[in-house]
Amino acid sequence: MSLPMFLAHGSLGPYDELIFLGVSVVFLVMMGISWFTSRTEEPPADAPPLDTAAPKNRSEERFRLD
Amino acid sequence: MSKTFFAQRKLSVSRFCSLPLSNALGRGWGGVAALQRRLLPLALFLLLAGLLFPQPAAAHGYLLRAMPEDRAVLERPPVRLQYWFSEDLERDFSTVHLRDQNGTILATGRVSDENQALMTLRVPPDLPNGAYIVELRTAFASDGHVVAESRVFFVGEEVGDVAGQAANARAHPLEIVWRTITLSSTMLLFGLFTLYAGVMVPAWGSPVHRSGWLPPRVMNRLNWLIGAALAAVFAGNALALVQQTMTFFNVDFAAALNPELWSVVRIGSRFGDAWNARMVFLLIVAGMFAASVVLRKANPATVRPVLTANAWVMALVIGTFSVTSHAAGSQVLPWVGIAVDWLHGVGVGFWVGGLAALVLVLPAALRPYTDDARRLALLAALRRFSRYAVASLVVVVASGIYSASNWIATPNDLTQTSFGGALLLKLLLVAGLVGLGALHHVALNPKRYARFAALIRPITGFIGTLRLEVVVALLVLISVGQLSATPVPVPEDAGQDITPPSATQALDDMQVSVTLSPGGPGVNTYDVVVTRENIPVEALNVRLRLVNPNADWRSIWLTAEAVGGGLYVAAGPEIDAPGQWWTLVDLGQGEAMQRLAFAWDIQAEAAITQTRAPSVSNLVALAVVIAALAWVVYPWAADFYRRLDLNPTNVTVAVGATAATVFLLALGFVILQQTQQRYQARLNPPPQVVNAVLPDQDSLQRGQTLFEEACTAWPNSRDFLALRRELPLLRDDALYMALDEGWRGLRGCDDLTDAQRWDVVNYLRTLDL
Secondary structure, eight states: OOOOOOSGGGTTOTTHHHHHHHHHHHHHHHHHHHHHHHHHOOOOOOOOOSSTTSOTTBOSSOBOOO | OOHHHHHHHHHHHHHHHTOOHHHHHOTTOHHHHHHHHHHHHHHHHHHHHHHHSOOSOOOSOOEEEEESOTTEEESSOOSEEEEEESSOBOGGGOEEEEEOTTOOEEEEEEEOSSOTTEEEEEOOSSOOSEEEEEEEEEEBTTTOOEEEEEEEEEESSOOTTOOOBOOOOOOOHHHHHHHHHHHHHHHHHHHHHHHIIIIIHHHHOOTTSTTTTSOHHHHHHHHHHHHHHHHHHHHHHHHHHHHHHHHHHTOOHHHHTOHHHHHHHHHHSHHHHHHHHHHHHHHHHHHHHHHHHHTTTTOGGGHHHHHHHHHHHHHHHHHHHHHTSGGGGOSSOHHHHHHHHHHHHHHHIIIIIHHHHHHHHHHHHHTTOOHHHHHHHHHHHHHHHHHHHHHHHHHHHHHHHHHHHHHOOSHHHHHSSHHHHHHHHHHHHHHHHHHHHHHHHHHHOTTTTGGGHHHHTTOSSSHHHHHHHHHHHHHHHHHHHHHHTSOOOOOTTTTOOOOOOEEEEEETTEEEEEEEESOSSSOEEEEEEEEETTEEOOSOEEEEEEEETTTTEEOOOEEOEEEETTEEEEEESOOOSSEEEEEEEEEEETTEEEEEEEEEEEOGGGSOOSOOOOOHHHHHHHHHHHHHHHHHHHHHHHHHHHTSOOOHHHHHHHHHHHHHHHHHHHHHHHHHHHHHHHHHHHHSOOOSSOOOSOOOHHHHHHHHHHHHHHOTTSTTOHHHHHHHHTGGGOOHHHHHHHHHHOBTTBOOOSSOOHHHHHHHHHHHHTTOO
């Protein structure tokens, strides 16, 4: 079965359209997954302060911006 | 976007621009400020210099073989001109003209129907002695670059004052503009989205800020930067389409704005395919971003998912550049080349784009803080970014080594070509960038690198050195643009002068010349020129058959198309291996055909190869890329490993299932290979005896006489009729054995020597029904 060529004019081989579309679909799926996970995911818990004088939400790893 | 957004945007920008360097740099790093002040104008100067003085020869493809060679002196005019290139050409935008010494166009050629990397032109008959100029205008499909050059050949004797012009493909200034704009804005967009998701939210985020988890001042700065970068990337792509239209149609800017022209480029070229895909992805990004801005108050929960998800789409946008990069024209594993180039682009986006995004966002983020709070806020972001930057750097260096290994085959390629020079310049700038990054990495881990304390003492404020890093990164991007627009080194074996196999035989009062071009294994054109007393003979029926006697294989009969001037042309991939080959030519008028047979010794070197096997350096570089990727994903893999329930039962099942899967896959592969080999061996086994007699007209006449004398019982037998029907399926060795031992009801023919038997076999071949 000959596939209609609509991307890259088949210049990179007979299945370049399928490969390009496959990669695009994979990335768009990853986009969807990251969309849903980022809706519910919490930022990392505030690390314990290195400096006891510092407020609890401040360290060299995490600093909650006001 | 609301007035507040614009008002805050204006305020943020003005504050960022007026941020005193001394504050940002910290005390004791005045040298950085001075250096930065010098480098900024230098970067701008280089950018302008790049625009004003475009680099020559931007195309990525090159000429592999020319027939005739440049300045060739030919005794007789050629039948056709053929030029093989290293990459496919755009069929609609590539032309070749043949001119005489007065500049008159004698003929026009185009890309071959059989081979998209071949330009061919039919030379008019009766070309008088003199000098002829061939004008080539080739548009390479991989990147849309167009090269114009002219070459000369002479018929009779050389004329001294006629010369061709070497490839004169100066990069279009507009191309450098759009490449700089699109590359910078694409990298910045990718950096902004990845920095937001991977650094800003984890380091600074809080659900208190419902819209995007970051304070409004930071979100406003982000939105402004994303909006500006999107506007720039759309503008750059619009310019790209116009410039490509100018290049393909050889028209000026105003003419290229005509939709009838640019729509042809958009729809009818590989550049257009990549452009279309890029625009679709960018529209997705822009649409989602616009929705997040509009809904940021009504539905603030959408902001973070939108910005996070857009990073994936921007990775696809970067991929569209790889499809039209040097890698797409690589002769070594082009798909791997494209993938590695994409990896390289994504790494640069993380590193350089993220760095630029960080420097542009920091002033807004750190504005309310001073002293230790400012330091902690900065460190929280820098520590996270540093991890990404180091991982990206490793990937960028490894993938860069692989990409270079595609084009740099010898030390001379690095030191004596413009591509090598551009690569060295880029490496020098990247080394500077790596040095600055290393200083930051050390400064972020002072306890771990206590021995370098003196080196990092001046780095107290970070922002100053980060800006310096961005300036160097800008220089790197300019050098990347230069490298993209620089022709790759042409391999030493390209453009070799190999004369195509050609022979002439007499048939009655006609002269018949056959030429195989290029004459090596692969797709060839078969030119048959028939003349009578130097006058072309037209209206003949001509057919050809290619025979490999050692494999006892013959092609179907190919009908040669009459193209005028006594030239009859066929083409195909029949010759698939070096060695001895025959071309059988039947020609005549009506049913009466006469036979000519030509024997060739096909050389492997004559093949036009657009692909080659990876070298050791390619494979080593690929291994480096894989190792770099493994190193980058190791923390995630280790984390995944720690979460596994590794009790003995699970481990046993997992190892057993993996081993069984690998074993079955390997077994399936081996069985498939063996079955295929057995099928091929059964389909076309090595002949038991090899036909040693060329089936020319003499052999056919001898064979007919011998057949009539020695095989007297055959013509009247019904089995002979069956044999004639099955001739297309019977190989020469089977016919030879049939003459010796008989076939079905036919008895063997009497007293024939080996040579005579082959004559009869050749004759029998003419009797197929």
